[in-house]
Amino acid sequence: MIPNLTLVIQGFAFFAVVWLVMKFGWPHIIAAIEDRQNKIAEGLSQAEKARKELADADARVADEIKKARAEAATIVDKAHHQAAQIVDKAKQDAIVEATKQKAIAAADIEAQAHKAREELRGKVAALAVAGAEKILKREIDANAHKALIDQLVTEI
Amino acid sequence: MASEEAGSANMTEYIQHHLHHLQLSVGDGAFMKINLDTLFFTALTGLIFLFLFLRIARKATTGVPGKLQCAIEMVVLFVDGLVKETFHGNSKIIAPLAITIFCLVFLMNFMDMIPVDFLPWLWGSGHALAGHDPAHAYLRVVPTADFNTTLGMALTVFLLIQYVGIKHKGLVGFFKEWFTAPFGKYAFPANLLLRIIEECVRPVSLSLRLFGNMYAGELIFILIAVMTLGAGLAHVSTYLLGFGQFIAGFAWTAFHILVITLQAFIFMTLTIVYLSMAAEHH
Numbered sequence: 001m002i003p004n005l006t007l008v009i010q011g012f013a014f015f016a017v018v019w020l021v022m023k024f025g026w027p028h029i030i031a032a033i034e035d036r037q038n039k040i041a042e043g044l045s046q047a048e049k050a051r052k053e054l055a056d057a058d059a060r061v062a063d064e065i066k067k068a069r070a071e072a073a074t075i076v077d078k079a080h081h082q083a084a085q086i087v088d089k090a091k092q093d094a095i096v097e098a099t100k101q102k103a104i105a106a107a108d109i110e111a112q113a114h115k116a117r118e119e120l121r122g123k124v125a126a127l128a129v130a131g132a133e134k135i136l137k138r139e140i141d142a143n144a145h146k147a148l149i150d151q152l153v154t155e156i
Numbered sequence: 157m158a159s160e161e162a163g164s165a166n167m168t169e170y171i172q173h174h175l176h177h178l179q180l181s182v183g184d185g186a187f188m189k190i191n192l193d194t195l196f197f198t199a200l201t202g203l204i205f206l207f208l209f210l211r212i213a214r215k216a217t218t219g220v221p222g223k224l225q226c227a228i229e230m231v232v233l234f235v236d237g238l239v240k241e242t243f244h245g246n247s248k249i250i251a252p253l254a255i256t257i258f259c260l261v262f263l264m265n266f267m268d269m270i271p272v273d274f275l276p277w278l279w280g281s282g283h284a285l286a287g288h289d290p291a292h293a294y295l296r297v298v299p300t301a302d303f304n305t306t307l308g309m310a311l312t313v314f315l316l317i318q319y320v321g322i323k324h325k326g327l328v329g330f331f332k333e334w335f336t337a338p339f340g341k342y343a344f345p346a347n348l349l350l351r352i353i354e355e356c357v358r359p360v361s362l363s364l365r366l367f368g369n370m371y372a373g374e375l376i377f378i379l380i381a382v383m384t385l386g387a388g389l390a391h392v393s394t395y396l397l398g399f400g401q402f403i404a405g406f407a408w409t410a411f412h413i414l415v416i417t418l419q420a421f422i423f424m425t426l427t428i429v430y431l432s433m434a435a436e437h438h
Binding site for chain 1: 179182186187188189190191194195198199202205206209210212213214216217218219221228229232233236248249251252253255256260299302303304305307308309311312
């Protein structure tokens with residue numbers, strides 16, 4: 001195998017291919033690969049970040065729920081308390097009112113009784129007079145014996 | 157087929173015919189000849205490589221890549237990793253050089269996978285159709301089985317080694333190293349001698365390794381093809397040898413896939429190593 005002129009041509013042809021690849025091929029492909037690598041790395045870090053944020057948000061939400069629950073419990077407690085107070089007050093008011101009403105009624109009853117007693121007394125007096133009239137079978141001068149009848153009335 | 161009759165004379169003729177280049181004489185003497193077949197198949201494989209590679213490079217997307225882009229990116233990343241591992245200097249040419257060597261040598265070697273008689277037979281038939289004697293229709297399809305190709309590439313690599321050396325060390329540092337490394341400045345004759353031997357051996361070993369492997373591979377394909385050379389369908393031996401040829405051809409082709417890849421890889425790796433050695437200070 002004795003080399004001939006092909007050797008030189010092949011050498012140059014080879015270099016030409018290398019030069020073309022170096023100039024127009026390699027940098028583009030490497031740039032594309034590195035770009036994509038960056039993109040992927042960025043995407044991964046963003047996903048990681050998003051996951052962290054989600055976890056944070058979850059924790060915050062849980063916190064808020066806990067807080068809200070505690071607040072609700074306080075409100076309910078307060079409401080219970082207030083209700084009890086209202087009921088107590090109503091009870092006391094009712095008692096006071098009832099006492100008052102009872103007193104009024106008692107006074108009323110007393111007055112009525114008094115009135116009735118007076119009426120009764122009057123009627124008994126008249127009845128006594130009528131009875132006495134009947135018993136005595138004679139007319140009594142009402143005016144002459146008024147002092148006596150009045151005394152009788154008070155005694156009844 | 158070049159030969160239709162069996163016989164050792166025909167066999168020799170067949171083999172010699174297969175190993176003859178399609179040559180063009182451009183002047184006097186053995187050197188002033190051009191192997192047209194080598195050039196043609198180099199150009200063919202080179203253009204296939206350039207077409208695919210540059211097209212993908214032009215359209216390279218940073219988004220989701222296509223299948224071809226993926227395949228090329230895999231090779232690119234493989235070569236890039238290898239270069240970054242070995243070569244610590246800063247050079248724009250070394251990685252493209254490495255991938256060109258790997259892909260181009262692989263494609264040129266791959267011409268060996270085409271059945272050894274197929275393209276020469278087409279060429280011979282074409283010759284016969286054109287009214288020429290097919291016995292003169294020489295064609296060798298594997299460019300790397302031509303010493304000119306491998307030596308040409310190795311010499312280009314050799315020149316690039318010197319270029320990278322000068323670029324990284326400066327002209328003074330580069331030539332100073334010839335005299336001072338590896339034994340120190342007082343042993344400069346030994347240093348110079350060693351350096352010259354080293355530099356001369358590199359392209360020779362690089363080119364001969366690839367050439368030898370591919371030439372031997374091609375020769376073995378030819379020898380396997382010889383098994384049924386000029387055989388007639390009436391002979392029992394034809395069927396026996398035909399079966400043997402199938403087995404041998406299959407085995408050698410399968411093995412040769414390994415060889416062609418390995419040789420491309422070795423050529424590339426050694427180039428990277430030589431270039432990184434040239435760039436490093438001793």
